[in-house]
Amino acid sequence: MSTSDTNAPVRVRIAPSPTGEPHVGTAYIALFNYLFARKHNGTFILRIEDTDATRSTPEFETKVLDALKWCGLEWSEGPDIGGPYGPYRQSDRKDMYQPYAQELLDKGHAFRCFCTPERLEQMREAQRASGKPPKYDGLCLHLKAEEVTSKMAAGESSVIRMKIPTEGSCDFTDGVYGDVSIPWDSVDMQVLIKGDGMPTYHMANVIDDHLMKITHVARGEEWLASVPKHILLYRYFGWDQPTFMHLSLMRNADKSKLSKRKNPTSISYYSALGYVPEALMNFLGLFFMQIAEGEELMTMAELAEKFDPENLSKSGAIFDIQKLDWLNGRWLREKFSEEEFTARVLTWAMENDRLKEGLRLSQSRITKLGELPDLAGFLLKSDLGLEPAAFAKVKSSPEEILEILNTVQPDLEKIFEWNVESIEAELRAIAERMDKKLKVVLAPLFVAVSGSSRSLPLFDSMAILGRSVVRQRLKVAAKVVASMAGSGK
RNA sequence: GCGCCCAUCGUCUAGCGGUCAGGACAUCGCCCUCUCACGGCGAAAACACGGGUUCGAUUCCCGUUGGGCGUACCA
Numbered sequence A: 001m002s003t004s005d006t007n008a009p010v011r012v013r014i015a016p017s018p019t020g021e022p023h024v025g026t027a028y029i030a031l032f033n034y035l036f037a038r039k040h041n042g043t044f045i046l047r048i049e050d051t052d053a054t055r056s057t058p059e060f061e062t063k064v065l066d067a068l069k070w071c072g073l074e075w076s077e078g079p080d081i082g083g084p085y086g087p088y089r090q091s092d093r094k095d096m097y098q099p100y101a102q103e104l105l106d107k108g109h110a111f112r113c114f115c116t117p118e119r120l121e122q123m124r125e126a127q128r129a130s131g132k133p134p135k136y137d138g139l140c141l142h143l144k145a146e147e148v149t150s151k152m153a154a155g156e157s158s159v160i161r162m163k164i165p166t167e168g169s170c171d172f173t174d175g176v177y178g179d180v181s182i183p184w185d186s187v188d189m190q191v192l193i194k195g196d197g198m199p200t201y202h203m204a205n206v207i208d209d210h211l212m213k214i215t216h217v218a219r220g221e222e223w224l225a226s227v228p229k230h231i232l233l234y235r236y237f238g239w240d241q242p243t244f245m246h247l248s249l250m251r252n253a254d255k256s257k258l259s260k261r262k263n264p265t266s267i268s269y270y271s272a273l274g275y276v277p278e279a280l281m282n283f284l285g286l287f288f289m290q291i292a293e294g295e296e297l298m299t300m301a302e303l304a305e306k307f308d309p310e311n312l313s314k315s316g317a318i319f320d321i322q323k324l325d326w327l328n329g330r331w332l333r334e335k336f337s338e339e340e341f342t343a344r345v346l347t348w349a350m351e352n353d354r355l356k357e358g359l360r361l362s363q364s365r366i367t368k369l370g371e372l373p374d375l376a377g378f379l380l381k382s383d384l385g386l387e388p389a390a391f392a393k394v395k396s397s398p399e400e401i402l403e404i405l406n407t408v409q410p411d412l413e414k415i416f417e418w419n420v421e422s423i424e425a426e427l428r429a430i431a432e433r434m435d436k437k438l439k440v441v442l443a444p445l446f447v448a449v450s451g452s453s454r455s456l457p458l459f460d461s462m463a464i465l466g467r468s469v470v471r472q473r474l475k476v477a478a479k480v481v482a483s484m485a486g487s488g489k
Numbered sequence B: 001g002c003g004c005c006c007a008u009c010g011u012c013u014a015g016c017g018g019u020c021a022g023g024a025c026a027u028c029g030c031c032c033u034c035u036c037a038c039g040g041c042g043a044a045a046a047c048a049c050g051g052g053u054u055c056g057a058u059u060c061c062c063g064u065u066g067g068g069c070g071u072a073c074c075a
Helices: A024-039 A058-070 A090-107 A117-129 A145-153 A201-211 A221-237 A267-273 A277-288 A300-306 A321-335 A338-365 A369-379 A398-413 A420-434 A438-450 A458-465 A467-487
Strands: A011-014 A043-046 A110-113 A159-162 A169-174 A178-183 A191-193 A216-220 A243-247
Touching: A011 A024, A011 A216, A024 A043, A024 A058, A024 A216, A024 A243, A024 A267, A024 A277, A024 A300, A058 A267, A090 A110, A090 A159, A090 A191, A090 A201, A090 A221, A110 A145, A159 A221, A169 A221, A169 A243, A178 A221, A191 A201, A201 A221, A216 A221, A221 A243, A267 A277, A267 A338, A267 A467, A277 A300, A277 A321, A338 A369, A338 A458, A369 A458, A398 A420, A398 A438, A398 A467, A420 A438, A420 A458, A438 A458, A438 A467, A458 A467
Parallel strands: A011 A043, A216 A243
Antiparallel strands: A110 A159, A159 A191, A169 A178
16 A cells, blocks of 8 residues: 655644634644654644534634644644645634545445434344444445435435455554554444434545645544444545554553543643643643653753654554643743743733633722732632541531532533523522522532632632633542542531 | 553653662751841652563563553533
């Protein structure tokens, strides 16, 4: 199988999907691509993968772009600045995928499938029950052309699936993992075009990478098992395939894939706490080079210099916040002049209007300016240092507080757009559902979020802090209260 | 369950047949010092297990165990 011309100019991309808070894992993969491009005098591009119309939002897209810019990872082509291979947002490319899907249909490499999600679910359930791997059973594989047209004419919803070889295996060389062999019978007949006409990741990704002349696809290890589908598509289209490089995933302390449930994963969480982007990039960059001995404090330029994509670790590294802390501290005291440091602090305090909003909310609540740190300081603190005593003024029992915290946490995750109104609406709904007065539900939240019962308005505070910081504070509070519940208040 | 992948101090790692298994973070101790940090010095701390191959395995091969990812009309 041919791969891209090794003399072609290097073009790499970061392809985030705007379906949630910008993730440090995205920054990690983006940094790799960015450094790779720099190393090879190549081009680093940004493409928005918003083919999941139900979860993607323009707000998240803006946040992703902002977060990546905050990291200092600048792209040469992207949805915000355009470029010769645009558009760079897959939803804007929707119509481009149809002819390719038709081509596969015409060549017999793909077929229409009219199975309902319900049937597919039942099918998988049955397969699982009988100990077989869940896989499309091929019901629509041999529909006659007339059947397809009549079903289409009848307005039946359909998807397009790709055909997969039944024997042998897909062998390929990964830039990180080396030779990999995956049997075809473990590969499912992947949906290429969804019922809503949008392509799936697999389809859009291959077509866009080809059209955008991407030479190296560097992405998370979670995609390794999908490579056969992608390679097969390149073959079906008769295109050269790029070089694949799968990066081991960053892990939670328990070694599972880094997730917000177990760890703060939002880039905005780290910026809110006062980590500087240089330190975060320095920290993430350390995973892409082998420092046997010597200085680990590095600027982006030094990272690019020492970057070594040839010899990457294949096992996932735990996101070690203590090492990040150490690096961040060193950046603060060694890399910044007094002036630079002061400027950074001011910029940070004003980020997201944190300080400005805090002052606005404080004005009517203080008699002396000196009360500000106590009243609004929680908006700037990285750690509340919460102790059981902080809950003294909350009338509920520790058990009830814990119940409230544990109910609120998952429900706040459901909030689509994080703002004062949506937070208030959700919390009122929770109180109603729990059949408690609003103030009863809110009382422990004031303490969890601000560290005190005397505080700024809760909904505003939560909006200013941002969902990732609030998530973490609720988690910490639950832990503190749980320890009280055990020993009596 | 099935497929793929991974495996050195608590954590990140160096090692690519012969090393007292090196460094960094964290931890602990000492020094510096008006406190706390910073900084300096030092300590403790690892080759998952079992078979091979070899004069010799952390290193190469095979198993076992453990872990991860995937198994969607999500990416």
